[in-house]
Amino acid sequence: MKTLVILYLKDLLRNKMLGLMVLLIPIIFYPLIYWGINQFLMVKAGFSDSRELTLLYTIENDEFLQLEDSLISVKNLILERSDNAAGGKDRMKLIVSKTDGLPFYSVILDSSNSNHKEFYARIENKLIGFYETKKKELVESKGFEPEYFDVFQIETRNSEGEHEIIRKMLSLLIPLLSVISIISAAAAASVEITSGQSEDRTAETSLTLPLKRESIIISKLLTVNIYALLAGTVNFVFLVVFIITIFSSLITGVSEDMTGFSWSEIFSLKIIMIALVSLLLTSFFVSVIFITASGFASKRKEGGVMISPFTAFLTYLPLVLVIPAIDPNIFIAATPVLNISFSLKLLIENNTDWIFMTETAFFSIIWLVIIYKLFFPFLIEEEVLLGYSGSSLTKKIKTKWSRWKKRLP
C-alpha cells in the first residue's frame, strides 16, 4: 500500500496544472474572507435588537447619580450598580468620576463584541447628553466661557486586553482558511485520483494488483489526504501572509493599537498543533466526501461537476453562515467539517465548550460509522472504481444509484 500511495502521490505532485489550480482557487475566496469579517461584525449587530446587556456602573460622586435616570431609558440595558465587579463577555463596565467639576467616563468593553459596540453607541448619546447638561449648569453657576468645556472625551478600554480583537478575528480566520485551503486541494486531488484514473484507465491496472480493493481505496484516501495537507499548508501560509499584510489595516482600524502586537500571541505551538489536527480531520472528511462524489464520474470534467455542489456547500457554509454569526449548537456539532472548524475557533478563543466538543466527537464517530457502513461498500463497487456504464452523466448516476439502493437496508 505504501508503494501505491507513493506512486499516486508522485503522479499528483507532478501535475503542474493541478498544482496551479490548487494554489489559485483559494485566491477567489480572498474577497469573501474580507466580506466574512464584516459579516462577523454586522450580522451579530443584527441580533442586538433582541439582545440584552448588563451594564455594571460605579458613580464615584453622588452629584452624578442622575445619570442612572438617563441610562435606564436605553432599551434592553440592565443596570446594576457595583463598585467592584469587572466587565466581561456579557457585561460592560462604566466608571463615572469627577474631573474639573464635570463627569469623566471610563468604559470597559469587549471591542470585538458587536453587542457591546451597539450598546456602547446608545449609551454614548446618553453620556454626552448628561455631560452637556452638567457643563451648562457649571458654566451658568461659575460664569465660565462655554468654549473652555468643548473638549469631551470618553476613555474606553478592552475588557480582555488590547489585542483581544486581533485574537478574535484570527480565531475566525484560521478555521476558515484551513477549510478553504484543504477543500480546494482535496477536491482537485479527488477528481484526479478517481475520475481521472477512470478516464486514463489506470484504475484498472491498480485493480489487477495483488491487493484488496479496500487497500486501494485507503491508498487513494491517504494520497488525497497527504496532497491536501501539503497543498493546504502552502495555501495557508500564503493566506496568513495575506492577512498580515492586507488585514492589518482593517484590524488596526477596529482595535486600539496594532503596535506591540506579536504574531506569536496567535501562532503559538498549541494553536499550530490544534490547527494541524483540525486540518488532518478536515482533509479526511472532505476526501471521503469528494472521492465518493467523483466516483460517480468516469471523466475529469464530470468529476468536477459532481463535486462542485459539495465544494460550494462545505466552503460557503462555514464562511458565510455559521462561523461568523452563530454560537456553538448541536446542529453545527452534527455537521462534518464545519464542526471541526468551529471547535478550532473555540479553542483559539480559549473558550473550551466541552459540551460542544463532546457533541462534535460523538457526531464525528457517527459519521465515520456511516461512511464505513454505507459509503465504503459503495466505493469498492466495480462500477465506481472503474467508471463503467452508460454514456451520459445522468445515466451513470441513475445506474450507480440503482446499484447503491440495492445495498441499502
Added chain:
Amino acid sequence: MEETITIKELNKEFYDPQRGTVKAVNNISFSAFKGEVFGLLGPNGAGKTTTLRMMATLMQPDSGYISIAGFSTSEKPEDVRRSIGYMSSNTALYPRLSPREIIRYFAELNDYPESEITLRVEQLISYFGIGEYADTYSEKLSTGMKQITSIARTIVHDPAVLILDEPSSGLDVIVSQKIHNYIKDLRDQGKTIIFSSHNMGEVEKICDRIGIINNGKLLAAGTIENLREQTGEYYMENIFIKVVNEFEKKIVQ
C-alpha cells in the same frame, strides 16, 4: 498440456436505464493451456473486454467459474492477480511517471523480490528497447512507446498468464509487428496468453487457438485449421462472417 485457464458457463449482465438488462457475457466456456496464445475475436461490444475483465478479477461474474493458474477468481482473487499480467485496451500508464518508474513500481506492487527489481527493470528496458525514453514522462510518449511500456509493466513480475485486451489497437504496422513478436516470444517462454482483438489478420497470425465471440456468446473455438474445416472457408474474415451468420440463422429458426 497443462491447463492454466478454465472458464465454465460464465455470465455477466449489465443494467442500462434505457435498454434494461443487457447480457454482456452469455454462458461462455473455454480453456487455455501453458505456452498457448488464445485469441478472442469479435466486433466491438461483443463481450471480449468484459470476459477479460472478469478473468482479471476486475469484475465479478453473475454466475460461472473461472480458474487461473489453479486459483478460483471468486475464492482467491489476490492469488489470481499475482499470477496474471493484465493490459487493458488503453495503455493505462500514469501520465507523469516515466517508463522506468512505472515498471519499477509495478514490480514492487506485485511483490517481486526486492533485491532483483533493479536487474529485472533494466532487463525489460533493454529487451523492449525502451532505454531511449525510459526517463521521459509517459504523457510525452507516442502511442507505440506507451503500448510497449505497458507490455513491460504487464510482465514485470513474470506472471504465468497474460491477459491482453487489444494490445495493438490503433498502432502502426511497425509497432504492431514488434508487439506480435514480443507476444510470440512470451508464448515460447511458456506463458499462457489470452489475447482479444477485432483484427482478423492479427488473430490469424499470432493465435494458436481462436474463440469467435459475438453478442456475449462464444460461437466457435479451435485452431485456425479446425475453424476452416468447420466452416469450409479459408480466410479468417469469411470464417467469422459464416460463424456469426449461422448463429443468427439458428436464432431465427
